Amino acid sequence: MRRARPLALALAVGLAWVLLPVRAAADETGEIVSIDKKEFLAHRLERRGLDLLMEKEGRVYAVVSPGELAALFAARVRFTRVTERFFPYDQTGISADGGLNGAYHSTLELETDFRALARDHPQLARVVELGTSLEGRTIYALKISDNVSQDEGEPAVLVLGCHHAREWISVEVPFLFGRYLLENYAADAAVRNLVDRSEVWIVPLVNPDGLEYTIHVYRYWRKNRRLNADGTYGVDINRNYSYAWGYDNIGSSPEPASDVFRGTAPFSEPETDAVRRLALSRDFRAVISYHSFSQVILYPWGYVDAPAPADSELHAMAGTMAGLIAAVRGTVYGYGRAAQALYVTNGDTVDWAYATLGIPAFTIELPPVDVDHGGFFNDEAAIDAIFRENLPALLYLAGYAANSPAPPHARPRDRGARLRLPFRILPGGRIDNGR
Ligand SMILES: [Zn+2]
16 A cells, blocks of 8 residues: 555544544653663663663663653662753754754655655666555665666665654665765766666665654654554564564563564564565665664674674774764764674664675664763754765765675574675775775
């Protein structure tokens, strides 16, 4: 089914409010609390599947539901409510661009802009429908390549955004990258070379149902909009990929109410299934999945705090990207193994891509650096600057993909299997791919 017309959708949303007032209200209320790190560990709260925002100055910040708040009280955990400090941050009105989401894309606006890009660059851009969300919205990709309507079997790079609904900036960076390539193809030889030799696949909005929910109902929503068996909503689609899925209950949760609920089975969700089918259908050589916030570049593993095969190469590539970002205007992005950077995560995109496809895979957490600088609420005026500082790193990884040989033939699907990446990093960040 194609996406419903906006009017029909609005009516459906209105009806849902009439029919399900209790559920809607339960979804809507959340609090941000901060807990001393020692207290947090003493109560083993890392096992609760809380929606963790960040760790700062010895305190852990989390978004908690009313039920979780009650559980914290019951367990005599000492915490501080800090919601007012952060919500809404710097988002006091409707912008000149209009609409509830200002300069950020809604699902419809993204589709409209994708179709306009494809119309204006018919040789270079094509809108591809990857699948349909639970609420009937189309999950879109923009394929960018020369002779775009032909299948030339070129090496490809995959750029993903917005697994998590509230991370609005993660839609904009992939979208702007696509637009940049198309608008600079004619004048920029490096862009032309990249586009001619490879396929760039842009999927800025993996979770359209969740995004719409953050626009119209609850800005802090994270998951998709799966109605779970116990009446709660949502699967964390960045815990729903198959590699090391459900490895433990710290990196994801078996509890449907949790904000890191992993779903009932790997790839149970149409959003992850759409990414999986695309990823397996083309010759991808690298992937970036954008999230926000905290300014960090993460590479496998996330599911366990141990080095992945070719760990030093991944580390060097992440370091190169961090250097390219910092060179633009001095913004510092950290980098490291995902499980080391904050907490373990299992069933996420990059562990799966790395283990299954044998290609370098990175999660980039976009600005700001922490909740005090806005958390999920990036100033609209900062969108373009955030894209600009990420552009050289994107071009680097896309260039790597375009020039790399095919990934190793043995694509390990088991945790213990050895993975050998088809490249080495030389001092200074140069890639040696054996040519
Ligand atoms: Zn995220």
